[in-house]
Amino acid sequence: MMSEGSSFMKGMILGGIFCLVISFFETFNSGTHSEGHKHLHHHLKPLSKDELQKLSESQMSDLPLQVRVYCLIMVTPKLLVHWATANDTWSKHCDKSVFYTSESSKALEAVDLQEQDEWARLRKAIKHAYENAGDLRWFFVARPTTFAIIENLKYLVLDKDPSQPFYIGHTEKSGELDYVEYDSGIVLSYESMRRLIEMFKDEDRCPERGHALWKTPEEKQLATCLQYSGVFAENGEDAQGKGLFNKKSVSSLISDSMGQNPADVVEACCPDMAITFAGMSPSQMQVLMYGVYRLRPYGHDFHDSLTFLPPKNSDND
């Protein structure tokens, strides 16, 4: 009887030691694993209201001056109406907005890159923007089919140092590559631009014209070049984890929300301080301009910690 019991006990003890060893290894692995994840799946959020209030007065007055945005809007004559709409609406809220086109149009002003290949065009635009940045340290790249609320972009990067590498937007994964989707707009800090332009010289890892039979979309080529320079994509979201960059239109998002959250359509749908929407018609973009900058209920005050003034020579905001 004793010998039976002791065999069983020996078994228990061995099993117990086995489990302890396994769980020890698990925590050790998951520790390093999660760090690796944190590095690749960054979620970038704006400062909270409390954090903002803690900043000193001198810091507060400096901030709007430091966060200034250079908008690169990549157009083609085919997108003329959207080009005109972007020119007449949201781009007026950038500190500097430059339209880069594949070929010139008599109707609208742009930097004519004389380049049909989209990736090559993007590279040229980036180089031009960096050289003409002046004292602007944040760069926003979008097509005219995107609508951006620049004040909310500034709010997102308010406390981020542009001499650090930032590459922000709506992130997606393609195999091992995390990239920012083009349709919902791409935010780059000055340092990211600098590293990118350095990497442009590397014809092997960051070629100007691909040699493959198929074309990799520019958004992925951009992500690859940035990744090689140690810059990783980060998803821009609000405090609740809602994405601030959208490649869908407002009505599309609302419609989805009506299906998924019928009891709470607007609250569950889209963030108050959303940054981009895409896929909207020019007239919908005009309505959005009115909806963002003008339409409001009398008496609702927000006591925001910063002030952004309306742009000069504009009548629709």
Next chain:
Amino acid sequence: MSSFKQHILFLCGVAVSILLSIMYSWVLRTLTPSFALNGNKPAVKHTAVSRRTALEFSQKVRVLCWVMTQPKHLKSRTQHIRATWGKRCNIVLYMSSEASDFPTVGLNVSEGRSQLYWKTIRAFQHIHTHHLDHADWFLKADDDTFVVLENLRYGLSKHNTEEPLYFGRRYTPFIAQGYMSGGAGYVLSKEALRRFVKGFADGLCTHNTETEDVGLGKCMETMKVQMGDSRDVLGRQTFHPYPPDYYLPRQTRRPRPWYLLYEHYQPVEGPGCCSDLAISFHYIDAVQMHTLEYYTYHLRPYGYKHRFQPDEHLNNRTNI
């Protein structure tokens, strides 16, 4: 004891031990409050908003809204009003041919375009009987109208409800003094409501048309109710009979399109069409209803100082 039995017992021991460890860690995980799902996010709440002014107004300028609807539309249209702007009225009544748990008020009429003026008459009679003292102003809207109550109150706040007044989107034809578009919504003062009901009681107003906005406009003229000017301090319209995309996009100078033919005031196309403090838009479907709700009450540019500051334009306009 046989060595075989010993081995079996040994293995059992190992198995039991492993099983116990698994059970222990599972119990631990379910009992521990997890941060994994959403991280340390603060409770979801709308940005801190000073609603003091809006609240003061809602007590000083009480608005009763009645929505012209029908049983067929409750699910496709009216529920979206109930979910959005309906709750901002001091009192909201959904008027239909049938009473229901929606809740709707059942009027003694049948459905159909030909019955619209009857519905309007019955609705105002019901309100006069049951709610005259519960509100200061009485708004009629369709079940595809989007209304911003705060801006309505702001406009009405300067006016005296004991005077016979009527505000909305002014149209010219059919009646000498004109009338207010039904779809864009219109508002009667308390005195105007009294006179409308009295007009029918005394036979001075009759059901002389099926077009409810024209009919009501005629009765207003007969009962000497004054037309108000609902444009803002810059002359921009607040009530709109069509959705915003009809008005806002810039146009080259052109003759009036069909939807601007009835306008009493010179229409403006492009950004000057519409006040920042708009009161209504019409022909708004369910998706647009929530979209406008999002634009008006949620989506905003952080820190933006609006170009139009209504209270800075203190002048002596005698209208909204």
